[in-house]
Amino acid sequence: xxxxxxxxxxTCLDQVSHMIKPGVTTEEIDEFVYEFGKQHNxxxxxxxxxxxxxxxxxxxxxxVCHGIPNKKPLREGDIVNVDxxxxxxxxxxxxxxxxxxxxxxxxxxxxxxxxxxxxxxGIEEAKPGNRMGDIGAAIQEYAESERCSxxxxxxxxxxGRLFHDAPNVLHYGNRGEGIEMRxxxxxxxxxxxxxxxxxxxVLRDGWTAVTRDRSLTAQYEHTxxxxxxxxxxxxxxxxxxxxxxxxxxx
Ligand code: MF3
Ligand code: CO
Ligand code: CO
Numbered sequence: 001x002x003x004x005x006x007x008x009x010x011t012c013l014d015q016v017s018h019m020i021k022p023g024v025t026t027e028e029i030d031e032f033v034y035e036f037g038k039q040h041n042x043x044x045x046x047x048x049x050x051x052x053x054x055x056x057x058x059x060x061x062x063x064v065c066h067g068i069p070n071k072k073p074l075r076e077g078d079i080v081n082v083d084x085x086x087x088x089x090x091x092x093x094x095x096x097x098x099x100x101x102x103x104x105x106x107x108x109x110x111x112x113x114x115x116x117x118x119x120x121x122g123i124e125e126a127k128p129g130n131r132m133g134d135i136g137a138a139i140q141e142y143a144e145s146e147r148c149s150x151x152x153x154x155x156x157x158x159x160g161r162l163f164h165d166a167p168n169v170l171h172y173g174n175r176g177e178g179i180e181m182r183x184x185x186x187x188x189x190x191x192x193x194x195x196x197x198x199x200x201x202v203l204r205d206g207w208t209a210v211t212r213d214r215s216l217t218a219q220y221e222h223t224x225x226x227x228x229x230x231x232x233x234x235x236x237x238x239x240x241x242x243x244x245x246x247x248x249x250x
Contacts, residue, residue, distance in 0.1 A: 132178030
């Protein structure tokens with residue numbers, strides 16, 4: 001069931017890539033996420049989650065995470081994260097990706113690349129016998145070596161029957177620290193990296209998290225499962241998409 005729901009989430013994110021262009025509103029993306037779920041008997045976990053009003057999160061430019069879809073059109077040069085979580089028969093699949101709107105600045109392109117790579121470097125540490133701190137340390141070391149800062153106010157999480165379960169998966173830390181990973185554990189890794197300082201604040205809507213210095217920020221998220229051999233990425237793109245431009249990566 002986790003495979004099934006995670007692949008539905010990934011398929012949705014594949015399709016979202018064809019929608020992203022200047023003039024499209026994040027509310028239109030949200031409607032697509034809702035309808036696509038409905039067609040597959042899945043519901044969007046964010047809708048009414050702790051009072052959250054929409055079906056997905058759309059976080060633009062200096063918005064770190066939990067941006068609420070609205071009627072404002074995307075503009076050429078924006079970068080937007082779309083974060084989708086479906087629930088199918090009570091099981092949750094959680095993933096997010098960055099999308100460039102038209103042509104973006106080289107700095108934005110580089111941030112997206114470094115953030116994606118930091119997620120994949122974190123995933124390489126996800127195997128039985130390793131500790132959670134190995135994931136966080138690998139992400140932090142790589143991000144900082146690329147002069148990006150790691151957001152410490154949000155983390156990855158266990159996922160399955162619950163949307164946000166134990167353990168917390170920190171995107172920073174020290175090797176050898178934290179709980180030991182064991183075959184069968186399923187959790188998300190979802191690093192948020194900033195070009196400026198790591199500090200964030202939440203706006204008065206109670207959700208939208210932004211960088212305090214308004215610097216550009218990016219995030220990628222996968223749901224992964226620990227296996228006897230290492231780990232499996234449950235939310236891999238069925239189209240083979242990795243980094244933008246999203247064209248088949250094989
Ligand atoms: N999908 C987000 C995560 O990666 C959580 C969003 S909660 C919401 O954990 F309420 F803002 F949707
Ligand atoms: Co998550
Ligand atoms: Co998510």
